[in-house]
Amino acid sequence: MLLVEDDEEMAGLLTETLVGDGFVVDHASDGQRGLHLGLTRTYDVMVIDRMLPALDGLDLVIRLRSRKVPARALMLTALGTVGDRIAGLDAGADDYLMKPFDLDELSARIRALCRRTPESTTVLRIGAGLLDLTPRDAVLADGTRVALSAREFELLRVLAAQPNLVHSRAELRRRVFDEAAAASMVDTYVYYLRRKLGRAVVRTVHGLGYRLGAL
Structure with missing residues (x-):
């Protein structure tokens, strides 16, 4: 799993939770590093913060999708308007979770994303x-x-x-x-x-x- 989160305290908490759920987690603290990892390694799910240094989370997802990266993407954000959610989904995110959020809900959403296997995948x-x-x-x-x-x-x-x-x-x-x-x-x-x-x-x-x- 790829976690792109610039807040070190939040990243540590999320990494601990995801590892406890059985995932191997790669952490990137900015969007540029997240882009590099997303293009050079294989992930089943990516958890991406919306507001990132170097490369915004929205632009990160757009670039990954333009390179045909198929991993499911869950976007985390404090931007909760309908327009923000639509922008994230239109960029290629599969799900959108507002901060603050419950860790159990995050785990449940990730499990749901892991169950999604597009029939067209060849x-x-x-x-x-x-x-x-x-x-x-x-x-x-x-x-x-x-x-x-x-x-x-x-x-x-x-x-x-x-x-x-x-x-x-x-x-x-x-x-x-x-x-x-x-x-x-x-x-x-x-x-x-x-x-x-x-x-x-x-x-x-x-x-x-x-x-x-x-x-």
């Missing part, structure tokens, strides 16, 4: 590369296509669908392989993906499992 971003869902190929940053086996594709798809969550081996075995499969089967297919696409494509989170990396 690719999932993996860093500078892509997972193409139609021919089931990985596309490297230089445009090279790499064919994946059915199990390799499904394992990478599960990781890419929620790129900032850590998935346990037990969960990945249940979702990708038969329950009867040995737990080591997950590690074997992570090895296969790394051999084809580079070691950075899947990150090991020691003691917990795996999360998406980058191409």
Whole structure:
């Protein structure tokens, strides 16, 4: 998850809450840094303050959408007029939450955004590369296509669908392989993906499992 918030106290509180909800959080304290992270890393949800230094939150969302960044965006703001809300939504935000807000409501809205998967989605971003869902190929940053086996594709798809969550081996075995499969089967297919696409494509989170990396 990407959090773009210039108030350090608020950013600390939100980061603590989001990490407690199971997210891995990258924090940017200004809009320019948020733009860089949004364009170079893959996120499922972005929480963006409306009033930011360097680049306003509204302009940030507009620029990310112009570059086809698909992550859902929740905009936080003290500007609560109908016109302000319309401007945020028209810029490409998926939701709009006024300050001050309840942290439980923020968590609920983010969970709702995570459940939204556009039916038209045919690719999932993996860093500078892509997972193409139609021919089931990985596309490297230089445009090279790499064919994946059915199990390799499904394992990478599960990781890419929620790129900032850590998935346990037990969960990945249940979702990708038969329950009867040995737990080591997950590690074997992570090895296969790394051999084809580079070691950075899947990150090991020691003691917990795996999360998406980058191409």
